[in-house]
Amino acid sequence: MPGSGFGRILRLTTYGESHGPGLGGVVEGCPPGLELAEADIQADLDLRKPGQGGTSTKRVEPDHARLLSGVFEGRTTGTPIAFYIANEDQRSRDYGELASVFRPGHADWTYFKKYNGIYDYRGGGRASARETAARVAAGAIAKKILAVRKISVQAACVELGGIAVPPEGMEIDKALSHPYFAASEEILPQWDARVKQAREDRDTLGGVALVVARNVPPGLGEPVFDKLDAVLAHALMSVGAVKGVEVGEGFAAARLTGSQNNDALLPCGKFASNHAGGILGGISSGQDIVLRVAVKPIASIAQKQRTVDRYGNPTKILVGGRHDLSAIPRIIPVLSAMVALVLADVLLMQARVEFVR
Numbered sequence: 001m002p003g004s005g006f007g008r009i010l011r012l013t014t015y016g017e018s019h020g021p022g023l024g025g026v027v028e029g030c031p032p033g034l035e036l037a038e039a040d041i042q043a044d045l046d047l048r049k050p051g052q053g054g055t056s057t058k059r060v061e062p063d064h065a066r067l068l069s070g071v072f073e074g075r076t077t078g079t080p081i082a083f084y085i086a087n088e089d090q091r092s093r094d095y096g097e098l099a100s101v102f103r104p105g106h107a108d109w110t111y112f113k114k115y116n117g118i119y120d121y122r123g124g125g126r127a128s129a130r131e132t133a134a135r136v137a138a139g140a141i142a143k144k145i146l147a148v149r150k151i152s153v154q155a156a157c158v159e160l161g162g163i164a165v166p167p168e169g170m171e172i173d174k175a176l177s178h179p180y181f182a183a184s185e186e187i188l189p190q191w192d193a194r195v196k197q198a199r200e201d202r203d204t205l206g207g208v209a210l211v212v213a214r215n216v217p218p219g220l221g222e223p224v225f226d227k228l229d230a231v232l233a234h235a236l237m238s239v240g241a242v243k244g245v246e247v248g249e250g251f252a253a254a255r256l257t258g259s260q261n262n263d264a265l266l267p268c269g270k271f272a273s274n275h276a277g278g279i280l281g282g283i284s285s286g287q288d289i290v291l292r293v294a295v296k297p298i299a300s301i302a303q304k305q306r307t308v309d310r311y312g313n314p315t316k317i318l319v320g321g322r323h324d325l326s327a328i329p330r331i332i333p334v335l336s337a338m339v340a341l342v343l344a345d346v347l348l349m350q351a352r353v354e355f356v357r
Contacts, residue, residue: 006235007341009348010145012138017120018128024084025134027141029348030070032078034144041065041083044140047176047333048133054179054195055205055326061088065137081141085133098122101309101317105299112310129240129327132334139337142344151343152214155336156183157328158292159208161194163187172212181329183210198325202302207328211291211339216278218269218286220346227282228346235338236293241327244294248277293335295327
């Protein structure tokens with residue numbers, strides 16, 4: 001399957017399916033000498049693992065990442081870092097019907113067409129959100145690289161089920177201590193009520209995440225086709241539930257004038273505002289990189305839906321199994337990981353440029 005690798009200098013290749021023995025990845029290009037232990041990766045995986053929170057699936061996976069190579073005596077060696085995460089709570093019997101029927105909103109139909117009817121339909125197989133565990137593990141490695149330059153990546157949920165956190169109430173630094181990884185504690189009663197109603201309606205919810213990268217030096221990113229914002233959008237849009245990415249003002253910039261949208265430059269590399277979201281001409285400006293990510297509702301709903309079988313016959317389906325009510329909050333560490341992977345990659349790319357100079 002082409003398309004399972006990402007990055008240029010720091011490159012991640014992932015493998016595995018939702019109901020296979022396990023999944024994992026290989027990270028190439030990590031510099032030697034960084035302190036790295038399984039516990040470092042586990043801390044991020046614990047934020048993503050199933051079985052926690054009011055919107056999460058009841059599937060329980062410990063998601064323990066085992067380092068197989070690339071680390072010796074607690075430090076990276078510069079060789080490929082391979083890791084493995086076992087699947088321990090599959091219930092494949094819930095998916096028997098999917099061998100011949102396509103679920104609306106899922107990738108069943110497109111995988112069937114792409115691979116001539118040969119694909120692992122159990123829990124979505126390779127298209128399952130379970131695949132993102134490998135991204136989070138790799139993101140933890142990328143964050144080790146970023147930490148050398150004191151670059152941090154933080155993410156939070158700013159909207160759930162159409163209810164948004166007011167801009168003046170944002171507390172992204174505290175989000176990981178809040179339910180839903182919410183950017184505001186005050187919004188929680190409204191979100192709880194919205195989740196309760198969706199559960200009663202046997203439906204699911206979408207949301208919006210905010211990702212902010214701080215202390216990013218100016219000059220990162222490649223002009224033209226590999227602009228930093230283009231690569232970030234690619235990385236975030238590669239996450240299955242993501243349907244839109246905004247940088248800085250995003251779509252709101254289309255409703256501003258140039259005088260409103262421009263960020264005035266000040267002495268000492270400062271700016272008067274950050275409508276551009278920390279990226280100008282596809283290159284980091286030295287400001288915070290600010291991204292908003294639209295997350296679609298989970299496609300598996302507890303309602304009968306119209307569909308067709310693999311022979312084109314109309315039928316109806318009631319999706320079984322254990323599913324999240326929303327990708328929020330478990331997608332938050334996934335988005336953070338993807339941004340970290342991009343920034344670590346472009347940081348290493350820039351190191352090559354600076355060496356030539």
